[in-house]
């Protein structure tokens with residue numbers, strides 16, 4: 001069973017909102033971090049919008065009471081049906097990741113007689129210094145397009161008359177424990193925004209993505225929300241449009257726990273095992289990202305005997 005603290009989650013959103021105070025900034029919660037309906041409803045009550053990457057996430061966000069206009073649609077693989085659904089509900093903004101997607105949005109918007117509002121996802125080619133599987137802002141990654149390609153889109157935007165291309169987006173990776181890569185990527189995006197503005201392209205929205213890391217392991221130091229907001233404030237000083245942030249993990253990871261029971265002890269030939277009723281299907285991060293999660297007894301640990309075990313679950317991977 002997963003247990004989440006509503007007050008702790010509210011505290012997180014409010015802390016981020018406070019840190020961003022003074023900026024015309026909106027929070028677009030990355031639904032992939034936790035798409036549970038109760039979580040989404042709570043975040044909606046706190047005024048957060050949503051960052052989605054599928055039609056399913058779009059429907060969940062709408063069902064939770066998040067206004068379509070407060071939803072942005074990211075992701076490299078949007079299907080025609082998902083694009084059509086997003087246009088039909090009046091989604092706030094597409095974060096476009098490829099030329100093929102831009103063409104598809106143009107075709108589908110034209111067929112429906114509507115204008116799609118869109119940002120280009122820039123791939124700033126910055127090393128986020130996080131796990132390779134959640135590093136998304138290097139040139140070799142599948143995400144976003146180069147600044148050179150984005151420049152060409154803006155210069156030729158009359159080719160896509162039913163797409164209002166007036167925003168920039170980036171997301172360089174997740175579980176960022178240092179703000180240096182964020183600052184570097186923001187600087188590249190800010191320089192590009194200024195270049196576009198000087199060339200006469202109105203930029204209404206800059207979405208800086210998510211990525212703010214959390215502390216999983218003793219000794220790890222997660223960045224502070226205020227420092228993060230200051231980095232945005234500094235890089236985008238003078239920007240007159242709307243700033244969007246897409247945190248996922250930072251809002252929910254540290255406010256929840258997975259509760260599990262010990263089913264039995266097994267003393268094997270070479271090791272001792274503690275077999276739980278939760279397995280890697282309930283908590284995929286260690287096997288997917290080599291992630292560390294503390295395992296702590298629910299009751300008082302003081303005075304108990306200690307022993308070393310391999311802690312395992314009932315699914316069939318070793």
Ligand SMILES: Cc1ncc(COP(=O)(O)O)c(C=O)c1O
Pocket residue numbers: 030032033051074075171173174175176209210211212246247248249250
């Ligand atoms: C486009 C986009 N925005 C935001 C996020 C959220 O990242 P995080 O949970 O690290 O804040 C992700 C995560 O993969 C993402 O792909």
